[in-house]
Amino acid sequence: MNQDNPINTLNIDDTPYETLLTRKFIQRKPYSPDNPNKILAFIPGIIREINVKKGLEVKKGTQLLILEAMKMKNSIQAPFDAKIKSINVEIGKMVTKNQLLIELE
């Protein structure tokens, strides 16, 4: 179980400490802020319906598509008035969590 990496440094309160890093620490994901224009799959599942087309102007609350997951059909709606910039999925295709479904502009 030893996949330890060589000595590294960790900065706490302006002081660099020499130390080993844990695997979990090295593999942590860097934070990136959410882009509200990108509609991501909040759960893995299958796309059952796509109700909009590229270039379409939609109002807040318009159903964009249906994502079926855990036997539930989830209606994915426009979070605000926007134009559809791109549709990145197809009907019947499986999507993973956080996969880009639709991009707005």
Add this chain to the structure above:
Amino acid sequence: MSITQRLADFFKRKKTVAEGGGEQAIQKQVAMGKMTARQRIEALLDPGTFHEYDLFVEHKAEDFGMDKKNLPGDGVITGTGEILGHPVCIYAQDFTVAGGSLGIAHARKITKIMDHSMKLGIPLIGINDSGGARIQEGVNSLAGYGEIFFRNSQASGVIPQISVILGPCAGGAVYSPALTDFVFVVDKISKMFITGPEVIKTVLGEEISMEELGGAKVQAEISGNAHFYALSELECFEQIKKLVTYIPWNNTKKADKFPIKPPRIQIPIEDIIPKEPTQPYDCRDIIKSICDDSEFLEIQEHWAKNIVIGFVRINGDTVGVVANQPMYLAGVLDVDASDKAARFIRFCDAFNVPLLTLEDLPGYLPGVDQEHAGVIRHGAKILYSYSEATVPKITIIIRKAYGGGYIAMCSRHLGADFVFAWPTAEIAVMGPEGAANIIFRSEIANAPNPDEMRKQKVAEYTEKFANPYRAAANGYIDAVITPQETRDYIIHCLKISNSKSVRQIKKKHGIPPF
């Protein structure tokens, strides 16, 4: 029937049932690299001490052709025995009988032995090797699990509960081990998960093997669900035997006293700690230089390595050690480290094991991931557990005790009975660099040579605050002691704390941030 015939009949019945799932199923079990349930019990318990109950229990299920199925012992062996002379209640699921699946009769055998362990006040050991619920028994099978979980919760803090995962332990079944105090796993044999690879694949489209999802390594290193990791079943049993010697039979007793032995490894502690407070060392070297025979039973060795927990004996008595580990992540507290230490502290408190805290940490781990993972609520666990603990609490500040970390690591303020610091201790609100940068910000910025000024201010702060004497002047630490005196101080403090009593506020129970 004559008495001889009756006896012969008895032996025949016993033999059939004791064979479990029969020759073919046993061969399959062996082929998987696993011992049989009966072999496991024999290997774990002292020879000749196992006494079996409920051998002739039978299921009463009728649906789906179950009425024609004969399941010896209903797939579980239960009884009592001894480990190195310590009495235990034990059950072992028998995978050779219907895949060790849990039906109501199987569950009732387990709950019966659990009730025994509670009444008798002796530890419970459960060996898990089961495909899960016996689907044919429907809701009865679920009832069985629920009754086990209920007893696990009731027994928590009353008797030590040990779970040994020697096969699959999947679905709801994993919640029994999760409710117990110590979980043992064996490489390539243990598999624990709530939803298996099949379900994950159909529902989510993610492909993963059982081993990668919930194998022994994963549980020991990533999830933190397991406390002990072994490469073979026999090694696992040796670990259990060792653990049993460190813990008491129940919450009204103390762990057995052992013959006093001086530390075997006596590295001069000055040689362990580097001069620079920013350099790492292995805190286990300090633990081993303090405890009897340098024998340290580390718990959750592979998970949250930035904190070290485990049992030692000092002057023959069991002591629970919590130590920051500067070798990993500079010994900071984070979500996992807090979780790991807090649960251990509560175990020690519940079972009358004094706590020794060795402190050397620069604070909490910074990071978005930490904040978003709830380091506030997880970090609070360690404060809660130390504050709540009424067993003797001794804290030794080895080097850094900065900020929130200083408070969290069993400070005087959280109710430590004795707080000692080595002359190398730095008890301050933060490290000199960080503090100087904040306190003297404008002086540094406005100086003709800011770097020079910063250096000067850091040196000034180091001189004034990076020592144990400010805290000592306030009575927050009881004494500054040398590394060589440390064992003697601990022995003395444990001795005089023997009849420690704390007046507790009457309440049903607290609401810890767990």
